[in-house]
Amino acid sequence: MTTRYGLYIAPPAHSELWRFGSAVLGWDAETGADVPQLVPPSADARAFRALTEDPRRYGFHATMKPPFRLAEDRDVDALVGALRDFCGGRPAFRLPRLEVRAVGADADGNAFLALVEPQPTPELLALERALVTGFDAFRAPLTEAEIARRRPERLSEVERENLMRWGYPGVLSRFRFHLTLTGRAPAAEVPTLVAELSALHAERVSEPGLLVDQIALFVQDRAEDPASRFVVRERVLLV
Known part of the structure; x- marks a missing residue:
């Protein structure tokens, strides 16, 4: 099976934050379309396009249950149903x-x-833990190639245990909430990028803070292109 699913926090598609993040990436995972890219003033447009290539493939989001292939005895309808049940009680x-x-x-x-x-926000940490553990029955076991790509020899003991048990090293005690804006930038460029993206964020996002009122199910169909981008399949509201 070549399709992967992820359970994410993604700002509402009508929000200023969603529009800001999608513009920085140059990709709107809600519509599945490229958008004009928001480039920091000092950055070269072509270089910034390259710097955002990897996060653009995943869409603007914060990972809660990292991408996984479905277990053989599960299907996407069951996954959506379980997500609706989960969100209806939180x-x-x-x-x-x-x-x-x-x-x-x-x-x-x-x-x-x-x-x-x-x-850190306690409610967010509890939500991540519940999603990682509560939906693991939907996750197919990692292949040897998938394990090798995570370079387990470079991980800490806890991260290796997370990888083997939950399919990803950065979960539970290693979870750090983040909405990714760029790939790895050279050290010399980091301070300027932080300052300029901070200014653009302040200018374009007036919302006081992110309301976590939904979980987004993202999907990546790799049947024809292994590097295909993730798109939003379903947004399920919390109560």
Whole structure:
């Protein structure tokens, strides 16, 4: 099976935050269409297009249950049904206003740019844990190739355990909420990109904070193109 699904937090499609994030990526996963890219003032348009290539493939989102192939005894209708049942029993909540920060810096200071919380929100941590564990029966086991791509030899012991048990290293105690805006930027460019994307975020997003009132089911169909982009298949409201 070549289709993958992910359970994400994605801002409502009509929101300023969704339009901002989609514009930075140059791709709207709701409509499945390219959009004019919002390029920071000091950045070269072609170079920024390349810098956002990887997050553009996934669409603007924060990962909760990382992408997975469906288990053989499950289908997408059952997945959607389970998601509706899940969301019907959980209340919405609001995050504080998000901030543009550098995340995942390597030893040389190269880092991704993302919108993150100023501090962790307990309701969000509980939601992530419930989605990771509660929907794992829908996930097909990782193949040896999928495990190898995660380079388990470079992971911590906890991350390796997460990879083998839950299919992804950065879950549960290793979960860090982030809405990715770029791929890994060179260290010398990171401060300017943070400042300029922060200014664009302040200019274009007046909303006080992200209202988490829905879970989005994203889908990637790799039948014809292994590098195909994720699109929104379903948005299910929390109560």
